[in-house]
Structure formats: C-alpha cells, structure tokens
Amino acid sequence: MKSIRNALNAAAETLSVKTPSSSSSSSSPHDLRGKVVSVGAMRIKCGDAIADGGMATVYRGRVLDDPGNNIRDVAVKQMLLPHDSSVSELDARREVELHARLSHHECVVAQLAHDVRLVPLPGGDGDCYRVLAVLELCSESLADALATAASRGEYMEETEALRAFHAAASAIARMHAETPSPLLHRDVKPENVLRARDGDGGGWKLCDFGSARVGCVPLATANDRARAEAEMVRVTTPPYRSPELWDAFRFAEIGPPSDVWALGCVLYQALFNALPFGAESRMAALNGTFTIPKHRSSGAGGAAGGGNGRSDAAVELTRATLVVDPTRRVTAAAAANRARALITGEGVDDDAWRRMVAKALGGGGGGG
Known part of the structure; x- marks a missing residue:
C-alpha cells in the first residue's frame, strides 16, 4: 500500500504544473495536456493546466463531440485517488455524484459529465482511481x-x-x-x-x-x-x-x-x-x-x-x-x-x- 501511495504522490507531483504549454508532450500517462479524453458522450481535447492542488489538476478543454450540446469551452478536472483499503469506489465517486445532485442550481458551477475508473499508476506499480469531471469553464x-x-x-x-x-x-x-x-x-x-x-x-x-x-x-x-x-x-x-x-x-x-x-x-x-x-x-x-x-x-x-x-x-x-x-x-x-x-x-x-x-x-x- 505504501508503494502505491508513493507512486500516486509522484504522479500528483508530475501533474502540478500551473503554466505549461499545451503543445508540449509528457511522459506521464496521466498528464492530459494535448490529449483527447472521452467522458460520457463528450470527447474533449485538453489544453493547458489552469489549476492544480495535490491529487487534482484542472485543464482547459475544447469539446470535439457532444451530441445535442453547443458548449465548446470547458474545464476538465482530473483527480487521482489511491486504490487501497482507505479509498473505495464509493469514496472515489462521492464528490462527482454530490456535485451532480447540485449542478442544476444557478449558483453552482455546472458539472456536465463525469467518469470514474481504475487506471494503472506510472511504472505499472498498481492502480489508482482516476476521476474526471467536465465542468463549466469560469473566468x-x-x-x-x-x-x-x-x-x-x-x-x-x-x-x-x-x-x-x-x-x-x-x-x-x-x-x-x-x-x-x-x-x-x-x-x-x-x-x-x-x-x-x-x-x-x-x-x-x-x-x-x-x-x-x-x-x-x-x-x-x-x-x-x-x-x-x-x-x-x-x-x-x-x-x-x-x-x-x-x-x-x-x-x-x-x-x-x-x-x-x-x-x-x-x-x-x-x-x-x-x-x-x-x-x-x-x-x-x-x-x-x-x-x-x-x-x-x-x-x-x-x-x-x-x-x-x-x-x-x-x-x-x-x-x-x-x-x-x-x-x-x-x-x-x-x-x-x-x-x-x-x-x-x-x-x-x-x-x-x-x-x-x-x-x-x-x-x-x-x-x-
């Protein structure tokens, strides 16, 4: 478990970039800059990281494909959570599912889609939960x-x-x-x-x-x-x-x-x-x-x-x-x-x- 947490922390440190170039590439599989991700029915190309904190990074995103929706510019929040006895899948889903319950309120940042799945840690040393949330882009x-x-x-x-x-x-x-x-x-x-x-x-x-x-x-x-x-x-x-x-x-x-x-x-x-x-x-x-x-x-x-x-x-x-x-x-x-x-x-x-x-x-x- 300790090795999993260490690898996860290393991944978080890799993602803690405030002003990267969206054209740059990264060896980390969890760095989303320049990558296309699918979240629900949405396909999004991720650009610069615009905020980061610990195990979460927020990227500017451009929607490539979202049937029935005219939204183009979004924020993509990625959270990496340990897959061990301290975090269950329910824990991993808690934030995005609570946000989904509140998202329709006019004074809550809209959450447009979310996805939770197990993904490999860098170096293949176990797994972590990757939580993606597509959010309304704010100024x-x-x-x-x-x-x-x-x-x-x-x-x-x-x-x-x-x-x-x-x-x-x-x-x-x-x-x-x-x-x-x-x-x-x-x-x-x-x-x-x-x-x-x-x-x-x-x-x-x-x-x-x-x-x-x-x-x-x-x-x-x-x-x-x-x-x-x-x-x-x-x-x-x-x-x-x-x-x-x-x-x-x-x-x-x-x-x-x-x-x-x-x-x-x-x-x-x-x-x-x-x-x-x-x-x-x-x-x-x-x-x-x-x-x-x-x-x-x-x-x-x-x-x-x-x-x-x-x-x-x-x-x-x-x-x-x-x-x-x-x-x-x-x-x-x-x-x-x-x-x-x-x-x-x-x-x-x-x-x-x-x-x-x-x-x-x-x-x-x-x-x-």
Missing part, C-alpha cells in the same frame, strides 16, 4: 478578483462583494435544504467561489465539493470528537474554520452553521481584503474577536458605515454570520435573502431579518 475565482483589486490599491465594489456572497450563500442554502439530512460543504473560501464568463452572464458560482458530507458531525463522545478533529484538519481551511471546528469539546455537533461562519469570513474578506481572524485563527475565532477596519477607497461602494467605506447593512450581515454560538447564527438562506435585498434595494426593511439579527447579535460575539 476567475473570488480570490483572484480580490488579489487583482489589492494589487491596484483598491477594494471590490460593495455590490459585487454582496453578489459573490449571495451566490455562495444561495448554493449553501440549497445544500442545507437537502432531505433527510443536510449536505455540508465544509470548505467555503474565496478560491471556491468562481465568476462565470461574460458570455454566461458573469455571475458568481460555488464549486469544489471534495470536502462535502451528508449530515451533521456528532461531538457527543470522546471517539466522536477524536474522529471529528482528525477529519477537520484534513478537509477544512484554517482561516475559515468556525469555533465548533476548533473546539470539539465545547459544542454538541458540527452542522450547517459551520458553513455559515465560513460564508461570513468570505464576505468579510470580499469587503475588506483581509481575513477576519487572521491566518492562524483559533483563539480569535473561539472568542469571536474581529474588528471592522477603517479604509478609504474609490472602489469601496455603499454608504459609509462608521468611516470604513462600507454600508452599515453589509457590516451587520457580516456580524450576523460570525457569531460564536452556532445556534444563534443566521441561516444560509436568511443570509442569501438579506444579500439579495441589499443588492436590489427591495425588502431591506424586513421584520423577520430584524428578529434574526436581534437573536444573533443580542448576546455579543459578533465582532467589534
């Missing part, structure tokens, strides 16, 4: 957009920040509404919020369901807490972890409110180009300690709230998601509805929202 991530704004000494327009947040919150609300058990995303962050291309409306969409799970994570016993803590290190990103992800002894379970906290971190970052709790965020998150910075920017947008260049309503929405007690955080659906109201100007004076905010912020824990 940039929220992380990219914020980095571009920062490089110009600017901030994202408040309305655009709210649009990105609204899309992510709407998609998360859809996941949380699944029955009989909610779906948890568990890795909401700016890198996983993508902007559609202008020709596709230019809106924002949520992606990457590799950390998602069905149902809440119990924290009732010592074994529950040990399993949860080990898993959260593996599937979540520290700056976006909620208090219940940092301290399994303090809370009853990890559920939908944890995604809401991550959404709040994303909104704060979109508004202020900073992390609310810093990169090493454990104690600050557990205490709910963050500040609303003061800044000036021609790109800030919104009515100034307390001299920070952002509207009081946007700051209030941020605070309502970053409440330490998960039972008092607003829901993803409520947050999405509030963001839409602030974008459109319709339904801003909403009594139900006022009651939720009073519950969320009445006991503190919503920053300062």
Whole structure:
C-alpha cells in the first residue's frame, strides 16, 4: 500500500504544473495536456493546466463531440485517488455524484459529465482511481478578483462583494435544504467561489465539493470528537474554520452553521481584503474577536458605515454570520435573502431579518 501511495504522490507531483504549454508532450500517462479524453458522450481535447492542488489538476478543454450540446469551452478536472483499503469506489465517486445532485442550481458551477475508473499508476506499480469531471469553464475565482483589486490599491465594489456572497450563500442554502439530512460543504473560501464568463452572464458560482458530507458531525463522545478533529484538519481551511471546528469539546455537533461562519469570513474578506481572524485563527475565532477596519477607497461602494467605506447593512450581515454560538447564527438562506435585498434595494426593511439579527447579535460575539 505504501508503494502505491508513493507512486500516486509522484504522479500528483508530475501533474502540478500551473503554466505549461499545451503543445508540449509528457511522459506521464496521466498528464492530459494535448490529449483527447472521452467522458460520457463528450470527447474533449485538453489544453493547458489552469489549476492544480495535490491529487487534482484542472485543464482547459475544447469539446470535439457532444451530441445535442453547443458548449465548446470547458474545464476538465482530473483527480487521482489511491486504490487501497482507505479509498473505495464509493469514496472515489462521492464528490462527482454530490456535485451532480447540485449542478442544476444557478449558483453552482455546472458539472456536465463525469467518469470514474481504475487506471494503472506510472511504472505499472498498481492502480489508482482516476476521476474526471467536465465542468463549466469560469473566468476567475473570488480570490483572484480580490488579489487583482489589492494589487491596484483598491477594494471590490460593495455590490459585487454582496453578489459573490449571495451566490455562495444561495448554493449553501440549497445544500442545507437537502432531505433527510443536510449536505455540508465544509470548505467555503474565496478560491471556491468562481465568476462565470461574460458570455454566461458573469455571475458568481460555488464549486469544489471534495470536502462535502451528508449530515451533521456528532461531538457527543470522546471517539466522536477524536474522529471529528482528525477529519477537520484534513478537509477544512484554517482561516475559515468556525469555533465548533476548533473546539470539539465545547459544542454538541458540527452542522450547517459551520458553513455559515465560513460564508461570513468570505464576505468579510470580499469587503475588506483581509481575513477576519487572521491566518492562524483559533483563539480569535473561539472568542469571536474581529474588528471592522477603517479604509478609504474609490472602489469601496455603499454608504459609509462608521468611516470604513462600507454600508452599515453589509457590516451587520457580516456580524450576523460570525457569531460564536452556532445556534444563534443566521441561516444560509436568511443570509442569501438579506444579500439579495441589499443588492436590489427591495425588502431591506424586513421584520423577520430584524428578529434574526436581534437573536444573533443580542448576546455579543459578533465582532467589534
């Protein structure tokens, strides 16, 4: 098993190329640059690798043959997973099949086709699961957009920040509404919020369901807490972890409110180009300690709230998601509805929202 994992890691390292030439050839059988792959009814020629991370690489693709579909430019995501006792075929299929369930939502990056099969590792040292997913090709991530704004000494327009947040919150609300058990995303962050291309409306969409799970994570016993803590290190990103992800002894379970906290971190970052709790965020998150910075920017947008260049309503929405007690955080659906109201100007004076905010912020824990 160890040799299989070593070979798989070697394959992953071979694939970790950010700016290759699509005309170049590679000795690795799993480097898709310049190759034609068949996924479902689609035949796609893969070009440059446009993103990579660990055991996954995303390529730009051109559809050569797809009966009944006019889509031409796509993204092809390839994941290589070990074929051993730690990963079953069901595990290998989990991400793409969860994505397929959500793909019809307007705020989820569309998954057009997928394929899971066993393929040989380089050198013939065993097999691995190769997962291919054909995805809607997007123009940039929220992380990219914020980095571009920062490089110009600017901030994202408040309305655009709210649009990105609204899309992510709407998609998360859809996941949380699944029955009989909610779906948890568990890795909401700016890198996983993508902007559609202008020709596709230019809106924002949520992606990457590799950390998602069905149902809440119990924290009732010592074994529950040990399993949860080990898993959260593996599937979540520290700056976006909620208090219940940092301290399994303090809370009853990890559920939908944890995604809401991550959404709040994303909104704060979109508004202020900073992390609310810093990169090493454990104690600050557990205490709910963050500040609303003061800044000036021609790109800030919104009515100034307390001299920070952002509207009081946007700051209030941020605070309502970053409440330490998960039972008092607003829901993803409520947050999405509030963001839409602030974008459109319709339904801003909403009594139900006022009651939720009073519950969320009445006991503190919503920053300062």
